Amino acid sequence: xxxxxxxxxxxxxxxxxxxxxxxxxxxxxxxxxxxxxxxxxxxxxxxxxxxxxxxxxxxxxxxxxxxxxxxxxxxxxxxxxxxxxxxxxxxxxxxxxxxxxxxxxxxxxxxxxxx
Amino acid sequence: xxxxxxxxxxxxxxxxxxxxxxxxxxxxxxxxxxxxxxxxxxxxxxxxxxxxxxxxxxxxxxxxxxxxxxxxxxxxxxxxxxxxxxxxxxxxxxxxxxxxxxxxxxxxxxxxxx
Numbered sequence: 505x506x507x508x509x510x511x512x513x514x515x516x517x518x519x520x521x522x523x524x525x526x527x528x529x530x531x532x533x534x535x536x537x538x539x540x541x542x543x544x545x546x547x548x549x550x551x552x553x554x555x556x557x558x559x560x561x562x563x564x565x566x567x568x569x570x571x572x573x574x575x576x577x578x579x580x581x582x583x584x585x586x587x588x589x590x591x592x593x594x595x596x597x598x599x600x601x602x603x604x605x606x607x608x609x610x611x612x613x614x615x616x617x618x619x
Numbered sequence: 620x621x622x623x624x625x626x627x628x629x630x631x632x633x634x635x636x637x638x639x640x641x642x643x644x645x646x647x648x649x650x651x652x653x654x655x656x657x658x659x660x661x662x663x664x665x666x667x668x669x670x671x672x673x674x675x676x677x678x679x680x681x682x683x684x685x686x687x688x689x690x691x692x693x694x695x696x697x698x699x700x701x702x703x704x705x706x707x708x709x710x711x712x713x714x715x716x717x718x719x720x721x722x723x724x725x726x727x728x729x730x731x732x733x
Contacts, residue, residue, distance in 0.1 A: 508662075535719065544628070546709060547663075547723035554719060562720060594662055604713040605651050605670040608721070610662030 506531045508611035510595050516617045517585060525580045525614050527595030534600040536578035537562070537608070538570065540591040547594065553578055554600060585618045592616075621646045623712050625724035633732045638682075638697040640727045642710030645691065652693040653711040654684055657726075663709065669693060680704070705731045 508529045517523055529536065537552035539562075549562030553572040567589055569581040578597075582589060592615050596608040626641040644650055651670055655663040667678025674686045680703075684695045693710060710724040 537721070539723070544725060546625075546725040547711075549721055549723075552719055560719075563722070596663075600719075604719055604721075605668060607665045607668070608663075610655075610664065612662050613660075 506609070508595055508597055508609050510593075510611040510614050512614060513612065514615050516619065518619050519586055520584050523582050523585060523616075525582075525593060525595075525616070527578045527580065527611060528576050529578075529595075529597040529609070530576065531597065531599075531609065532575065533597035533609075534575070535606070535608075536572065536595065536597045538568070538578070538580050539594045539596065540564065540589075541594060541613075542591050550580070550593075582616075585616075587618050590616060590618045621650065621712050621714060621720075621722045623710050623722050623724040625708075625710050625727050627727055628725065629728050629730065631730040631732060632700045634702055635699050638695070638700045638704065638729065640695040640708050640710075640729065642684075642693045642695065642724060643691050644693060644710075644712045646712060646714060648714050651713045652684075652686060653713070653721075654678065654682070654693075654695050655709045655711060655723075657707045657709065659706070666695070666708070700729075700731045702731050702733065705729055 538550040539547040551570040553559045595611040598606040598608045622645040624643045653668045654666040669686045677683045
């Protein structure tokens with residue numbers, strides 16, 4: 505089944521404890537992206553990647569890191585999480601053959617709480 | 620800079636009534652426009668998209684949207700609401716210049732009344 509998977513789905517952690525949220529897709533998509541969803545703010549793009557070893561900042565990259573060492577994986581790293589990073593996080597992927605018009609496929613989300 | 624405005628964070632309609640969800644965009648270059656739907660506890664899925672091929676775009680589940688450049692709008696409509704349409708809807712924009720950055724609106728939660 506074609507899908508984007510995220511792990512963990514739920515995570516409660518404490519301020520300053522490094523964490524990684526994994527994202528994997530099995531559709532051979534070149535493009536991958538991370539978003540955070542907050543009430544009243546909609547989705548905001550954190551980082552995106554157009555191919556292996558190619559990443560770029562979205563609108564809210566502060567406090568986050570990403571890497572793209574393999575085409576299928578795009579982990580989101582919070583090196584020193586803070587309470588304002590409590591949010592619902594989504595990973596998405598798409599082909600790039602059609603440019604920015606290609607449909608993004610979203611993962612199920614990771615609900616992160618930072619105490 | 621791009622931006623998307625969705626008027627109305629909550630919209631209620633009766634089952635069988637017209638659904639109209641509003642989206643206005645701001646972009647300095649021709650945009651690509653999308654509507655995504657999010658059902659409770661799920662990720663987003665694409666409803667439809669405008670890619671400059673046709674101004675009236677038909678999507679899944681009976682939804683459609685019309686791109687109006689003069690009004691900078693891309694409103695989502697459905698002639699007859701169904702209970703299963705209850706969800707949150709997001710409008711999004713990406714610049715045709717190919718930056719691959721996406722800007723999403725704040726979302727509109729649709730409630731369908733029996």
